[in-house]
Amino acid sequence: MPGAAQEPAAPEATESPGDETTVPAPTAPPPPEVPYDDRLIRLSEIVGSVHYLQALCRPEPASDAEEGQEAVSSSDESDWRALMEQLIAAEAPEAARSARLTAAFNRGYRSFASVYTRCTPLAEAARARYRSEGATLASEIIARFGN
Numbered sequence: 653m654p655g656a657a658q659e660p661a662a663p664e665a666t667e668s669p670g671d672e673t674t675v676p677a678p679t680a681p682p683p684p685e686v687p688y689d690d691r692l693i694r695l696s697e698i699v700g701s702v703h704y705l706q707a708l709c710r711p712e713p714a715s716d717a718e719e720g721q722e723a724v725s726s727s728d729e730s731d732w733r734a735l736m737e738q739l740i741a742a743e744a745p746e747a748a749r750s751a752r753l754t755a756a757f758n759r760g761y762r763s764f765a766s767v768y769t770r771c772t773p774l775a776e777a778a779r780a781r782y783r784s785e786g787a788t789l790a791s792e793i794i795a796r797f798g799n
Contacts, residue, residue: 688797691789692743693756696736698786700760703732705779708764709771 686692736757744750768775 686743686749688793689749689752691793692739693752695786695789695793696739696753696756697760697763698782698789699732699736699739700757700762701764701782702760702779702786703736703757704761704764705768705775705782706732708768709776709779 736753740750740753744753764775764778
């Protein structure tokens with residue numbers, strides 16, 4: 653029959669009642685979206701940027717600290733990193749969210765590291781601006797979404 657040769661072939665494998673088909677295991681649903689995630693990502697970038705600029709522009713420790721002035725400790729450089737670690741521990745117990753916050757911190761750090769290799773007035777101004785933006789953002793997150 654010439655007409656039968658032109659019909660599409662039926663699928664070769666047919667399911668019979670005894671055949672088991674492999675169904676992929678269900679994946680865990682993504683964690684619920686936190687309403688302030690975008691703000692938290694931005695805050696992480698800011699903390700990374702300030703961490704870099706703080707280390708770049710910190711004053712040199714005085715050999716004899718004048719009375720009433722504190723010498724800059726070597727731990728000042730790690731304060732912003734420690735703050736970020738605390739933020740991640742509090743806000744991102746799951747690995748994917750933690751990775752997003754860490755990536756944002758690193759992105760902020762690298763964005764200034766690629767531009768500034770020494771402290772300049774513009775770097776000081778950026779540090780002040782970012783500190784202000786970060787404080788505003790943190791206050792907004794707490795006021796709007798805090799308990």
